[in-house]
Amino acid sequence: MNxxxxxxxxxxxxxxxxxxxxxxxxxxxxDVAKFDKVELIHKHSPVTTAxxxxxxxxxxxxxxxxxVLRVLGTKDRIADADLLIQSGxxxxxxxxxxxxxxxxxxxxPLIRKRFLKDRRGRKFLNIAGGSCQxxxxxxxxxxxxPKCKAYIAEFFDACxxxxxxxxxxxxxxxxxGRDAAVLPCTSIFAxxxxxxxxxxxxxxxxxxxxxxxxxxxxxxxxxxxWRKNFVEIVNKLASHGRVVAACHTVTEEKLAKxxxxxxxxxxxxxxxxxxxxxxxxxxxxxxxxVHAGFMMASLGKPAAVIGNDSRAxxxxxxxxxxxxxxxxxxGLIDQMIDELLLREQSYQDEIEAIRTTARSAYxxxxxxxxxx
Numbered sequence: 001m002n003x004x005x006x007x008x009x010x011x012x013x014x015x016x017x018x019x020x021x022x023x024x025x026x027x028x029x030x031d032v033a034k035f036d037k038v039e040l041i042h043k044h045s046p047v048t049t050a051x052x053x054x055x056x057x058x059x060x061x062x063x064x065x066x067x068v069l070r071v072l073g074t075k076d077r078i079a080d081a082d083l084l085i086q087s088g089x090x091x092x093x094x095x096x097x098x099x100x101x102x103x104x105x106x107x108x109p110l111i112r113k114r115f116l117k118d119r120r121g122r123k124f125l126n127i128a129g130g131s132c133q134x135x136x137x138x139x140x141x142x143x144x145x146p147k148c149k150a151y152i153a154e155f156f157d158a159c160x161x162x163x164x165x166x167x168x169x170x171x172x173x174x175x176x177g178r179d180a181a182v183l184p185c186t187s188i189f190a191x192x193x194x195x196x197x198x199x200x201x202x203x204x205x206x207x208x209x210x211x212x213x214x215x216x217x218x219x220x221x222x223x224x225x226w227r228k229n230f231v232e233i234v235n236k237l238a239s240h241g242r243v244v245a246a247c248h249t250v251t252e253e254k255l256a257k258x259x260x261x262x263x264x265x266x267x268x269x270x271x272x273x274x275x276x277x278x279x280x281x282x283x284x285x286x287x288x289x290v291h292a293g294f295m296m297a298s299l300g301k302p303a304a305v306i307g308n309d310s311r312a313x314x315x316x317x318x319x320x321x322x323x324x325x326x327x328x329x330x331g332l333i334d335q336m337i338d339e340l341l342l343r344e345q346s347y348q349d350e351i352e353a354i355r356t357t358a359r360s361a362y363x364x365x366x367x368x369x370x371x372x
Contacts, residue, residue, distance in 0.1 A: 007081035012042040017291030019272035021088030024186030027193035043106040090132030094148040102151035131169040139171035152176035166314040184317040188298035198299040201283030209288040212325030213308035300348030
């Protein structure tokens with residue numbers, strides 16, 4: 001089948017991990033259909049659905065301008081989409097006192113007020129969405145939040161297909177009275193979209209985020225302890241080869257240099273393909289950034305993910321081990337490094353089996369919906 005325009009709700013020039021997920025979706029979609037044009041909508045500023053307004057990045061400005069453009073009928077990417085896709089990212093989160101996924105900035109202006117009011121039989125896919133809860137959450141927060149529970153069900157019902165990337169997201173959806181399959185995040189197929197192949201590793205990758213993640217969600221995380229543990233990780237890895245800190249943002253590079261002043265860094269802001277090529281040349285990794293781990297793994301390079309929220313747990317789908325940042329100690333560091341060294345030569349066969357199975361499942365599910 002041929003699709004004239006695919007519009008994707010994602011982030012643009014904002015998060016390299018989101019870029020990996022989106023490119024993976026496009027790689028899978030190319031197995032199902034031909035598409036002439038791909039348009040991106042920056043979800044954190046929904047006015048970017050309108051052509052010519054891509055430069056508006058402030059949500060406050062978007063909230064003023066977008067409704068006006070909608071009333072005026074300005075040409076936009078939602079209206080022009082023959083297929084609409086919500087790409088990756090946390091889609092379910094619910095925390096006592098907030099934040100709540102029901103309050104997100106994009107669903108109301110883009111889906112309720114644009115897409116659903118003018119659906120015309122067009123398909124809407126939610127692909128590789130996940131959770132963002134405390135690390136040890138069981139998802140039960142949804143059961144006690146009518147607002148999030150209703151929103152999660154509404155979002156699911158608006159979609160022709162929902163495929164999730166972690167089991168906690170599935171549990172949260174089940175608590176809202178719906179269900180969907182869990183598959184490894186589509187970021188493991190981004191390399192295929194650009195025909196990037198792994199090469200013999202020349203360096204070990206690390207990266208550093210304060211407290212091990214984006215937010216603490218009220219968890220008692222000792223930032224100084226994590227900094228000291230990161231120094232120990234870098235020093236111990238250095239005895240096994242060259243260590244490079246992959247920094248997805250300028251802030252991360254400054255933090256890494258602050259904690260380990262002599263660490264070598266790699267950074268090319270907003271150039272996700274450059275990072276894919278960088279990861280292709282690595283050996284293995286110990287990272288906070290989940291999608292650094294996913295990209296490494298997709299290239300046959302094993303990774304340990306140390307995090308503080310449920311996003312870290314999705315690495316389990318690649319037969320790799322997540323760790324809660326507060327659990328890290330000298331003994332666990334040694335264990336992590338030993339396991340990575342042990343799997344450095346064997347993991348490529350393992351991940352290829354995972355990628356083959358997952359790709360077939362994605363293609364089958366998407367084909368069934370698009371061809372119906």
